[in-house]
Amino acid sequence: SPLIQARASNNTSYTNSNGLKFNHFNASLPNVTLLATGGTIAGTSDDKTATAGYESGALSITQLLSGIPEINNIANVAAVQATNVNSGDVSSSLLLNLTHTLQTTVCDDPTMSGAVITHGTDTLEESAFFIDATVNCGKPIVFVGSMRPSTAISADGPMNLLQGVTVAVDEDAKERGALVVLNDRIVSAFFATKTNANTVDTFKAYEQGSLGTIVSNTPYFYYPAVQPNAKHAVDVADVDSIPRVDILYAYEDMHVDSLYSAVKNGAQGIVIAGEGAGGISSDFGDAINDVVAKHDIPVVLSHRTVNGEVPTADITGGNRKTQIASGLFNPQQSRILVGLLLAEGKKVKEIREVFERATVA
Numbered sequence: 001s002p003l004i005q006a007r008a009s010n011n012t013s014y015t016n017s018n019g020l021k022f023n024h025f026n027a028s029l030p031n032v033t034l035l036a037t038g039g040t041i042a043g044t045s046d047d048k049t050a051t052a053g054y055e056s057g058a059l060s061i062t063q064l065l066s067g068i069p070e071i072n073n074i075a076n077v078a079a080v081q082a083t084n085v086n087s088g089d090v091s092s093s094l095l096l097n098l099t100h101t102l103q104t105t106v107c108d109d110p111t112m113s114g115a116v117i118t119h120g121t122d123t124l125e126e127s128a129f130f131i132d133a134t135v136n137c138g139k140p141i142v143f144v145g146s147m148r149p150s151t152a153i154s155a156d157g158p159m160n161l162l163q164g165v166t167v168a169v170d171e172d173a174k175e176r177g178a179l180v181v182l183n184d185r186i187v188s189a190f191f192a193t194k195t196n197a198n199t200v201d202t203f204k205a206y207e208q209g210s211l212g213t214i215v216s217n218t219p220y221f222y223y224p225a226v227q228p229n230a231k232h233a234v235d236v237a238d239v240d241s242i243p244r245v246d247i248l249y250a251y252e253d254m255h256v257d258s259l260y261s262a263v264k265n266g267a268q269g270i271v272i273a274g275e276g277a278g279g280i281s282s283d284f285g286d287a288i289n290d291v292v293a294k295h296d297i298p299v300v301l302s303h304r305t306v307n308g309e310v311p312t313a314d315i316t317g318g319n320r321k322t323q324i325a326s327g328l329f330n331p332q333q334s335r336i337l338v339g340l341l342l343a344e345g346k347k348v349k350e351i352r353e354v355f356e357r358a359t360v361a
């Protein structure tokens, strides 16, 4: 509307008490911290038709924002370039930094409404699950990414970023945990997974569905705010590193060497992407019993299928008592959760109890 445009043109820059710099500041708009980490949303290619073989994390967040002036009508955005990488290079130490930054610049600052994190989509679900567990002040923390680089015809990044900022300042987005916003969908970070390696319509919570949708930049939530039953919030204020947890993929002829070498190389927890609902060979099951007896580490059985869950009943029989069923968590979510629980100082028994809250039977 003309009124909104008039407001945006009054913008001046402003630096707040946490040192966050707003390039366009309008006192009548809500404030958002934007932490940029790279990915395809910041990717470029010389070829406008390329949706593969482009460079991830090539544009700065300032360059990205300059192409979406509409954001200045929605919120004052303080953009921080946390890193600029392909998401395969995101580490737990970066995630701890993001958590600490979000705590001080968003949660503890009453002038901030929420946050947006731009992220490569490949590992976005891991980072979103981590932040969902570790940042819990009720303000919206919204992950966005894109599947097409910024230079592509019909690049999806600009609209996703605009929608992410809009959701981050939406009253209805509060108290829902971290959110993933891509392709007009709002999905709970706790359940979101990348379902397709290439298409723009990729982030979904298969069984739980999305929380809402966005049309003409207006978010609509289907239900009132609620948090998942199985959620375990973790306080990492005093944590400075996350213990190593390895994921092992199960298959016919899987060799027990992979388990022994993971432990020998320093893994303090193991997650297995099991066959079906946590299936493994009997040899591998014996090796797990051996490793748990010697090292007392958590071994979580998850599933290599895209969907589904591992019920406790499937792995408590006979000689499988040393293992923990992943319940609703896929291998990558299970790995994040085990790492956070170990960082909290939890022992195998307590880790099992957290996972049991996510198991149906």
Ligand SMILES: NC(=O)C[C@H](N)C(=O)O
Pocket: 038, 039, 040, 041, 056, 085, 086, 087, 088, 119, 120, 121, 122, 123, 145, 146, 147, 148
């Ligand atoms: N669509 C993407 O963002 C993929 C990219 N390789 C990344 O995860 O950084």
